[in-house]
Amino acid sequence: MNEFELIALLTRQLPANEIVVAGAGDDCAVLDFGNPERLFLFKTDATVEGTHFTQKTPPEKTGRKAMARCLSDVAAMAGWPSAAVATVGLPQGFDPAMIARIYNGMAAVAREFGVAIVGGETTTNPGGIFISIALLGTVARGRQVLRSGAKVGDAIFVTGELGGSLAGKHLDFEPRLAQARWLAEHFQIHAMMDLSDGLAGDLPHILKASGVGAELLKSAIPISQAAKSAAKKSIEGKQALLAALTDGEDFELLFTVAARDAVKLADAWKGRFPALRLSCIGRIVAGKKIFIRDKGGTRALNLSGYSHFNDKCFS
Numbered sequence: 001m002n003e004f005e006l007i008a009l010l011t012r013q014l015p016a017n018e019i020v021v022a023g024a025g026d027d028c029a030v031l032d033f034g035n036p037e038r039l040f041l042f043k044t045d046a047t048v049e050g051t052h053f054t055q056k057t058p059p060e061k062t063g064r065k066a067m068a069r070c071l072s073d074v075a076a077m078a079g080w081p082s083a084a085v086a087t088v089g090l091p092q093g094f095d096p097a098m099i100a101r102i103y104n105g106m107a108a109v110a111r112e113f114g115v116a117i118v119g120g121e122t123t124t125n126p127g128g129i130f131i132s133i134a135l136l137g138t139v140a141r142g143r144q145v146l147r148s149g150a151k152v153g154d155a156i157f158v159t160g161e162l163g164g165s166l167a168g169k170h171l172d173f174e175p176r177l178a179q180a181r182w183l184a185e186h187f188q189i190h191a192m193m194d195l196s197d198g199l200a201g202d203l204p205h206i207l208k209a210s211g212v213g214a215e216l217l218k219s220a221i222p223i224s225q226a227a228k229s230a231a232k233k234s235i236e237g238k239q240a241l242l243a244a245l246t247d248g249e250d251f252e253l254l255f256t257v258a259a260r261d262a263v264k265l266a267d268a269w270k271g272r273f274p275a276l277r278l279s280c281i282g283r284i285v286a287g288k289k290i291f292i293r294d295k296g297g298t299r300a301l302n303l304s305g306y307s308h309f310n311d312k313c314f315s
Helices: 003-010 059-076 096-112 177-186 199-210 225-233 240-246 259-272
Strands: 020-022 029-031 038-048 080-090 116-124 130-140 155-159 189-194 213-217 253-257 278-285 290-294 297-300
Touching (some): 059 096, 059 177, 080 096, 096 130, 177 189, 177 253, 177 259, 199 213, 199 240, 199 290, 253 259
Antiparallel strands (some): 189 253, 290 297
């Protein structure tokens, strides 16, 4: 059983109440506490030694990543973060100075985006260090963007470049909060999420939630220089495109918008965020499958991204 099969099993009969606008199955929960202007976002994420960082990772970068992962999920809802609590599990014999450095990294990125860290918990964990962040945010009522709104004919966009995140980006990525909020303020974004498990792993979440399929244009997929460099050095012959589709931890925005708005959006983006690449990589189609098109024609894309509990990352 992989991560997503387990999530489906565990969330099948979760209780809900009148405050739940969107629960399990999106980047954040969306909650309605009666504020006439805003809905609340609630998110938790864990960063685990051996999975998301190693003992050689600079502690400040470990802390930064732990907080930034949640910030990226709030961005995916077109929201803004406000307050967080942090739970840290530590093995026996931990180094207090090193843990303080983790907290320094966590606090630095929180401060950058105006997030208050208001508490948390420390506990023991014989398996190594883990950090769990729970984050609250808000989004203007009616401007929250879910995964479930993609429509046939939509253009599919992605920010930045993909693949090769282990070269450093997985520790230093910038949560796309400002970009997502700008998108929601100026365009009718139909569906959006952040890319944590690779394009081939995350796009299916939008497609399943929306009941649609997708066709990607191979030449339009933005491949990072890190992925290209890694492909050249790979003794297994791993292709750069494969890395861009499956590596994960890019933390870029993946979103869909009506085709009639695509050119206008792309032009406006260049003026607002000239340093950040934006690529139209395909379109939403009828059905449930993902296809990829190149000069040789169109074929089904039988790939998946990273999945916990399953070391087979692609098929």
